[in-house]
Amino acid sequence: MEITISFHEMLRPLLATSFRHQNTIIHTLGRRTSIKDAIESFDIPHTEIGSILVNRNAVDFSYLLCPGDRIQVSPLAIPVDPCGESLLRPTPLPHLRFLVDVNVAKLRTYLRMIGMDTLYEADLTDSELARLAAQKQCIVLSRDRGLLRRKIIEHGHLIRSQNPTEQLAEVLSYYGLQNKINPFSRCIHCNNLLQPVAKQEIMNDLEPLTKKYYEDFSHCSTCKKIYWPGSHREGMEQTLKQALQMHMEWMGAYSSRKE
Ligand SMILES: [Zn+2]
Known part of the structure; x- marks a missing residue:
């Protein structure tokens, strides 16, 4: 049986190259199948999908396709x-x-x-x-x-x-x-929320320079790792700054594409 399927432009980069530039794809199914399986046969996982219209009616993933169905597949709206x-x-x-x-x-x-x-x-x-x-x-x-x-x-x-x-x-x-x-509120090893700890309690575990220059410490109650605003944190702050910058640029591009 034959169905017609069109993927929103934001989903098309996930399609095989031969389908990427097609507004509408005519697809032949060997047997009656769910809309989820039909979409995923194009290698797009269902987790990427925000809505599905079949003959202009919204359906869920369990919908069983019928011959001649016209399907529109849209991504989740960001955020x-x-x-x-x-x-x-x-x-x-x-x-x-x-x-x-x-x-x-x-x-x-x-x-x-x-x-x-x-x-x-x-x-x-x-x-x-x-x-x-x-x-x-x-x-x-x-x-x-x-x-x-x-x-x-x-x-x-x-x-x-x-x-x-x-x-x-x-x-x-x-x-x-x-x-x-x-x-810097969680242990990067265990995922636990960090707890503040008094410097006196951990004094013996600190390197001399850390002891000299830092006053504020927190620790993980599971792995006992101690955290403070040292050089390793600066590297991570830099990563976060870069990621936020990219985020701002992408969101600017996304909003102008949506309009
Ligand atoms: Zn930990």
């Missing part, structure tokens, strides 16, 4: 709010929490650096990772389209860039995090 309810995602997330895949591992450090609740498990299979995302109610960040196609993952984003600072900018823009960040 994406995973805590809001929608037809495609009827169970909104209670909080913003990310689960970072190993193929974008540096993002876990950067997201924790800006205070975002961020889980990371390097040794899980794709199916275990997907289950964890559902159990812990996380947004999955990955470059793996196969992982994001899994039905159990409701909230996720296919990271486009291969550069970690750009990836941070991408997540900042996509989820509108710029006003929600709380830099």
Whole structure:
């Protein structure tokens, strides 16, 4: 059976090159299938989709296609709010929490650096990772389209860039995090919120120069790592500054494209 499908221009870069410049694609299906499977047969994970119209009516991912259906597929509107309810995602997330895949591992450090609740498990299979995302109610960040196609993952984003600072900018823009960040409030190793600690209590663990020049310290109650505003923090502040700059430039380009 034949259907007609058109992807919004923001989604087209994800299509195979031969489809990228087509406003409308005539597609033949071997059997009756769900709209989710039909869209994903074009290699676009359902996590990227914001709305689907079939013959001008909004449908959810379970809709079974009929011969002659005309389909319009749109991306999520940026900034994406995973805590809001929608037809495609009827169970909104209670909080913003990310689960970072190993193929974008540096993002876990950067997201924790800006205070975002961020889980990371390097040794899980794709199916275990997907289950964890559902159990812990996380947004999955990955470059793996196969992982994001899994039905159990409701909230996720296919990271486009291969550069970690750009990836941070991408997540900042996509989820509108710029006003929600709380830099240096979490342990970058454990994801725990840091607690202030008196200098006297940790005096013996400090290097002589750190002891001499710094007064304010915090620590992680799990790994006991001590944090202070030293040179490692300056490097991270620089990364955050660059990411925010990229975010501003992209959002400027995005708004002018939308108009
Ligand atoms: Zn820790």
